[in-house]
Amino acid sequence: MTKRRLFLLILILALPLFLRAEGGKAKYVFYFIGDGMGINHVTLGEYWSAYNQGAWGSFPLNFSAFESIGFASSFSASNLITDSAAGGTALATGEKTNNGMLAIASDSTTILKSVATAASENGFRVGITTTVGLNHATPAAFYSHNINRENYYQIASEICTSNFEFFAGGGIIDYKGKHNYKKSIYKDIEKSGYTIAFGLDEYHQIMENRPEKLLMVQKDINVNSFTPALRATKKDMQQKDLISSAIEFLYTENGTGFFLMSESGMIDWFSHGNRGMEVAAEVLSLAEAVDVALGFYNEHPDETLIVITADHETGGLSLASESGYQIFFDKWTKDPASDSDAHIGWTTTSHSAANVPIFAVGVNSELFRGRMDNTDIPKKICEAMGITL
Ligand SMILES: [Zn+2]
Numbered sequence: 472m473t474k475r476r477l478f479l480l481i482l483i484l485a486l487p488l489f490l491r492a493e494g495g496k497a498k499y500v501f502y503f504i505g506d507g508m509g510i511n512h513v514t515l516g517e518y519w520s521a522y523n524q525g526a527w528g529s530f531p532l533n534f535s536a537f538e539s540i541g542f543a544s545s546f547s548a549s550n551l552i553t554d555s556a557a558g559g560t561a562l563a564t565g566e567k568t569n570n571g572m573l574a575i576a577s578d579s580t581t582i583l584k585s586v587a588t589a590a591s592e593n594g595f596r597v598g599i600t601t602t603v604g605l606n607h608a609t610p611a612a613f614y615s616h617n618i619n620r621e622n623y624y625q626i627a628s629e630i631c632t633s634n635f636e637f638f639a640g641g642g643i644i645d646y647k648g649k650h651n652y653k654k655s656i657y658k659d660i661e662k663s664g665y666t667i668a669f670g671l672d673e674y675h676q677i678m679e680n681r682p683e684k685l686l687m688v689q690k691d692i693n694v695n696s697f698t699p700a701l702r703a704t705k706k707d708m709q710q711k712d713l714i715s716s717a718i719e720f721l722y723t724e725n726g727t728g729f730f731l732m733s734e735s736g737m738i739d740w741f742s743h744g745n746r747g748m749e750v751a752a753e754v755l756s757l758a759e760a761v762d763v764a765l766g767f768y769n770e771h772p773d774e775t776l777i778v779i780t781a782d783h784e785t786g787g788l789s790l791a792s793e794s795g796y797q798i799f800f801d802k803w804t805k806d807p808a809s810d811s812d813a814h815i816g817w818t819t820t821s822h823s824a825a826n827v828p829i830f831a832v833g834v835n836s837e838l839f840r841g842r843m844d845n846t847d848i849p850k851k852i853c854e855a856m857g858i859t860l
Pocket residue numbers: 507555739740743785822
């Protein structure tokens with residue numbers, strides 16, 4: 472464990488003892504969603520952290536050491552194994568829907584309101600970030616309504632009417648429509664009042680005259696997801712950059728609060744591919760992003776709530792694939808074929824029905840202890856903020 476991590480951990484554990492504001496409300500909310508991140512994904516990150524530091528055993532990640540831990544069922548209205556659209560809908564709106572559908576009830580007509588919209592209506596500044604496409608299922612469930620998660624162009628057009636202050640992610644999928652014959656959706660987004668930043672350098676330039684609303688994607692308009700954490704270089708945008716820009720953009724001195732949803736989309740993608748080391752690297756990259764949020768939390772400990780959960784588990788990841796009572800990290804490489812040598816097992820290239828973990832710290836984080844349903848999570852976030860969904 473680095474000194475900074477250790478210091479943060481001690482601070483997290485000690486602060487609530489004397490800084491908890493009685494009956495306080497969450498003014499600043501960070502809602503992290505590790506797409507596909509089951510408890511074993513977190514556990515793998517913990518073991519690998521220890522191994523990388525030459526230690527035996529497992530080191531807690533910053534968020535797995537949070538004071539409030541719970542777990543949630545993740546089934547959808549149509550399937551015991553949810554997809555990211557129905558899972559995102561549950562985590563965003565507090566209602567179950569059918570797989571494939573975004574923030575519309577299973578009757579295919581009732582529009583469901585998200586915690587992000589509720590926050591916006593109650594005067595909070597709102598940010599949505601993801602390491603993949605901004606119109607991919609999980610972020611989309613927070614600002615759009617569609618019976619088909621693959622209607623990417625339509626979904627992205629709802630950014631324009633969202634009224635949210637900040638969007639940042641890998642890109643916009645099908646930004647000229649499915650067959651590239653529509654006008655660039657970036658034009659509509661700009662017209663609706665957003666300043667668009669292609670890459671962090673442009674973002675920093677734009678921030679010299681802070682615009683009212685901002686959307687940031689990567690430099691290359693045709694790339695929709697981040698460079699994976701395992702292969703990223705210093706010049707690649709990472710989730711932690713999204714969190715620090717979001718804080719810079721959303722935080723104001725005038726007393727307005729903010730709600731920030733941040734998705735780690737590639738934990739899911741690499742779990743579909745059964746690529747263990749890529750998955751572990753994405754989980755650790757999420758922990759780095761959480762570190763940035765914790766920096767903010769330490770400055771505003773009695774007004775900040777941080778919640779980390781997942782929409783579902785992907786891959787049926789198991790930390791054993793053979794008998795022998797051992798995991799062999801020394802045999803583990805970037806090559807997914809090495810997962811079986813290391814005894815890291817997968818039962819599917821799809822999602823599973825496993826319950827998902829919840830980790831929370833900060834004001835009203837006790838609400839997230841125990842066993843709940845995924846639909847309870849946004850309701851509890853609203854309760855913590857003192858607003859209704
Ligand atoms: Zn998935």
